[in-house]
Amino acid sequence: MFAIRMLRSLTNLGPKVSDQLWSMNYATVKRLSLEEKLGLPERPKKPSSPYLQFCGQKFTEFSKMHPGSTFTDIAHKLAEAWKLVDIETKTKMMNEFHEKIKTHPEALQQYYSTLTDAQRVQLEAAKKTRMESLKKIRSKFELRKSGKPTRPTGMFGVFVKDVYSKKTDHSTTYFGTGHLKEISKVWNNLTPEEKAPYKFKYEKDEKEYRKKLAEWEEEMIRQGKANLVRSESQPIPVLDESKNSKKIPPIKKQMKGK
Numbered sequence: 001m002f003a004i005r006m007l008r009s010l011t012n013l014g015p016k017v018s019d020q021l022w023s024m025n026y027a028t029v030k031r032l033s034l035e036e037k038l039g040l041p042e043r044p045k046k047p048s049s050p051y052l053q054f055c056g057q058k059f060t061e062f063s064k065m066h067p068g069s070t071f072t073d074i075a076h077k078l079a080e081a082w083k084l085v086d087i088e089t090k091t092k093m094m095n096e097f098h099e100k101i102k103t104h105p106e107a108l109q110q111y112y113s114t115l116t117d118a119q120r121v122q123l124e125a126a127k128k129t130r131m132e133s134l135k136k137i138r139s140k141f142e143l144r145k146s147g148k149p150t151r152p153t154g155m156f157g158v159f160v161k162d163v164y165s166k167k168t169d170h171s172t173t174y175f176g177t178g179h180l181k182e183i184s185k186v187w188n189n190l191t192p193e194e195k196a197p198y199k200f201k202y203e204k205d206e207k208e209y210r211k212k213l214a215e216w217e218e219e220m221i222r223q224g225k226a227n228l229v230r231s232e233s234q235p236i237p238v239l240d241e242s243k244n245s246k247k248i249p250p251i252k253k254q255m256k257g258k
Contacts, residue, residue, distance in 0.1 A: 033045075034123070034126055034127065034130065035123065037126075038119075038122055038123065038126055040115070040119055040122075040123065041111070041114065041115075043108070043111055044104065044107040044108055044111055046104060047097055047100035047101055047104060048097075049097060050090060050093035050094050050097055051082055053093065053097075054078070054081075054082055054085070054093075055075075055078050055082075058078060058081065059074065059078065062074050062077055062078060062081075139228075142228065143228060146216075146220065146225065146228060147216065148213075148216055148228070149209055149212040149213050149216055150209075151209055152202065152205035152206055152208075152209050153202075154202060155195060155198045155199050155202045156184075156187055156198075157202075158198045158201050158202050158205075159183070159187050159195075159198045160180070160183055162198070163183055163186075214233075217229040217230070217233045221233075221234075221235060
């Protein structure tokens, strides 16, 4: 199944680079399902809405009609084109969509019944791994969104930044692993006195980072987002002794028989 992905990272490369990559048809990629990655039979796909079907059918055509356009531009053009589709066509597509939605659960149940016990265990383990991965990604996104300070690079990182800042050649080939190895050799041959300025810069940045991190963690705790801070910085929960204390039941007096 082909899915349209928006490559958000391309926007940081500048409009020229982004347009070149879009012209190379990087926008439409083959996205494998979890079952396909595991080598299992293909699972019945959930039917797409009429609008998404229309976008999937027309995206390549619109990309060729508007070379160099970004994903957002093409999405806007598709939305405008969808408005011009006649009501009869939309109604027909919607009816077909609802029919497919009705039969999808049964097709899905039949699919899982054909899997062996080993395949089910393999699939459940892969789903669990994917959920944990998505949870980490969401956590990182939330941390970035919350404005968490970025830890500074080490002494070697400061040295690399200094070397790159003095170079006039900023092509992508210059930032390869080969050049980094050469810089590493230069760094290893430096004397402690030559490394001292980079050590001073790192220690200064590290001190400033820890200060900003502490301020950020205090703000997150104040906002009720203690789950984002480090475990050692999380507030100690206060136990309610009134709930934990055991109440002694009153002693019942036995009535003497007459």
